[in-house]
Amino acid sequence: MIEKQFLKYQAQTTPHPLGIEISRAYGSYIYNTNNIVFLDFVAGVSATPLGHNHPKVVNAIKEQLDKYMHVMVYGEYIQRPAVELAKLLSDNLPASLEKTYLTNSGTEAIEGALKLAKRATGRSEIISANKAYHGNTMGSMSVMGFEERKQAFRPLLPDVRFIDFNSEKDLNKITTKTACVILETIQGGAGFIEPTNNYLEKVRKRCYDVGALLILDEIQPGIGRTGKLFGFEHYNCIPDILVTGKALGGGMPIGAFTASSDLMDLLMDNPKLGHITTFGGHPVIAASALATLKEVTESNLIPLTLEKEKLFRKQLIHPLIKEIRGKGLMLALIMESADITNQLILKAQDQGLILFWLLFEPKAVRITPPLTISEEEIIKGCNIILDTLNSIK
Ligand SMILES: Cc1ncc(COP(=O)(O)O)c(C=O)c1O
Numbered sequence: 001m002i003e004k005q006f007l008k009y010q011a012q013t014t015p016h017p018l019g020i021e022i023s024r025a026y027g028s029y030i031y032n033t034n035n036i037v038f039l040d041f042v043a044g045v046s047a048t049p050l051g052h053n054h055p056k057v058v059n060a061i062k063e064q065l066d067k068y069m070h071v072m073v074y075g076e077y078i079q080r081p082a083v084e085l086a087k088l089l090s091d092n093l094p095a096s097l098e099k100t101y102l103t104n105s106g107t108e109a110i111e112g113a114l115k116l117a118k119r120a121t122g123r124s125e126i127i128s129a130n131k132a133y134h135g136n137t138m139g140s141m142s143v144m145g146f147e148e149r150k151q152a153f154r155p156l157l158p159d160v161r162f163i164d165f166n167s168e169k170d171l172n173k174i175t176t177k178t179a180c181v182i183l184e185t186i187q188g189g190a191g192f193i194e195p196t197n198n199y200l201e202k203v204r205k206r207c208y209d210v211g212a213l214l215i216l217d218e219i220q221p222g223i224g225r226t227g228k229l230f231g232f233e234h235y236n237c238i239p240d241i242l243v244t245g246k247a248l249g250g251g252m253p254i255g256a257f258t259a260s261s262d263l264m265d266l267l268m269d270n271p272k273l274g275h276i277t278t279f280g281g282h283p284v285i286a287a288s289a290l291a292t293l294k295e296v297t298e299s300n301l302i303p304l305t306l307e308k309e310k311l312f313r314k315q316l317i318h319p320l321i322k323e324i325r326g327k328g329l330m331l332a333l334i335m336e337s338a339d340i341t342n343q344l345i346l347k348a349q350d351q352g353l354i355l356f357w358l359l360f361e362p363k364a365v366r367i368t369p370p371l372t373i374s375e376e377e378i379i380k381g382c383n384i385i386l387d388t389l390n391s392i393k
Pocket residue numbers: 105106107108110133134135136184188217218219220245246254255
């Protein structure tokens with residue numbers, strides 16, 4: 001009944017949605033309405049770092065609900081959860097990343113960051129990377145490096161150019177005409193591609209040389225997933241504008257872009273109200289994010305991430321797994337073919353393990369569990385993967 005209504009009334013974006021009917025979710029587990037339990041190796045696509053319904057997050061939300069919900073558009077009233085969240089982000093970032101604008105989603109934060117770069121430099125050219133994913137609104141889609149998925153929506157933003165991620169040769173395409181370079185610190189949709197050979201450091205230097213701003217999109221690697229609070233900490237490269245989202249909300253919808261006060265204050269004039277949102281900085285969402293960020297930064301979850309990566313890599317040895325890419329708990333199994341990937345994801349779900357695809361790499365299987373996942377749960381899930389692979393001919 002509800003499945004029919006789901007298909008009839010709720011807009012669909014794939015012909016075959018996974019269609020698990022959810023009843024509840026706690027920790028690393030999701031339950032369907034038949035009380036079947038699934039071990040979650042996906043975490044809502046890297047968005048629930050503390051697992052499902054973490055008690056500290058739920059309490060923070062409930063406490064805030066009892067006080068007030070939406071009272072005013074972004075930026076007019078002093079609302080403690082948003083202020084404390086912005087301050088805690090700043091406390092955990094280099095001094096140049098001090099001021100944060102809170103949005104409702106990752107893509108909206110990307111839009112804000114691109115606007116800020118144009119406003120700050122007075123230039124229009126944006127440079128992005130092939131196979132990049134930064135979201136699905138028009139600006140973010142304009143900097144998406146995958147033509148097939150954006151052709152139907154053209155015309156998009158003009159003056160966007162693409163370079164190959166990790167190509168040193170392409171760096172000379174960044175010039176004095178460039179307003180900003182936008183990159184994912186670790187490319188997600190492309191197949192969890194890490195920067196190599198000090199690439200980000202070289203991009204950083206080139207941006208300084210030509211006066212272009214560097215935007216790093218940490219919507220996926222950020223908030224501890226790669227073994228540091230932010231991915232850029234691995235690569236000796238501090239962006240001018242940092243974009244976060246997903247895990248920051250602890251299971252609630254959020255995005256954020258952070259920059260120096262000098263940069264961010266440009267949104268106050270010429271024109272004033274340089275970026276507007278009704279709900280950005282929403283007190284209930286911000287309370288959830290604040291509790292999440294506190295827990296991630298005050299616990300030992302971040303260093304444990306690297307131990308857990310080792311365990312995954314030790315367990316997941318199988319002739320059908322050609323490579324494991326990524327860092328920390330942002331891992332992708334690369335299979336021999338897209339067909340094996342599809343079989344593994346669908347059959348593992350039948351065995352009670354949730355896996356998922358990556359956007360632009362059909363051979364990849366996503367493993368991005370909650371950071372709170374236990375060793376026993378990792379071993380249990382890996383055994384399901386191995387058994388499933390053994391059943392694939
Ligand atoms: C790297 C990256 N940037 C941007 C986005 C867009 O975020 P949202 O879906 O919250 O708009 C995503 C979401 O998958 C992402 O992975």
